[in-house]
Amino acid sequence: MMFDLVINNEQLPILKKLKENSSENYIWVTDEIIQGxxxxxxxxxxxxEIAPHTKYAQNLKWNK
Structure with a gap:
């Protein structure tokens, strides 16, 4: 599942702390890694390992 986050100032420090920790439940990636x-x-x-449907969801079109 992919999320495009829209956050407020209160959530920003929480997400930064979350990003510092690794998890087997989620990963943080750049647009370039998704496109690749x-x-x-x-x-x-x-x-x-990022499935092609993730790239499709981000681009809103099928583009290899």
Whole structure:
């Protein structure tokens, strides 16, 4: 499941703290990693397994 967050000033410090911790339940990724379906250009490899439907949901169209 993918979420596009719209947050307020009260939520920002909570989310920053949450981002510092890793979890097996969620990951934080950039747009570039979503568009690359998990490929991290900086690490020169696939860092995450991101399904094509995630890219579709973000683009609101099918685009390989």
């Amino acid at each position: 379906l998990g490929h991290d250009a900086g690490a020169k490899g696939f860092k995450y």
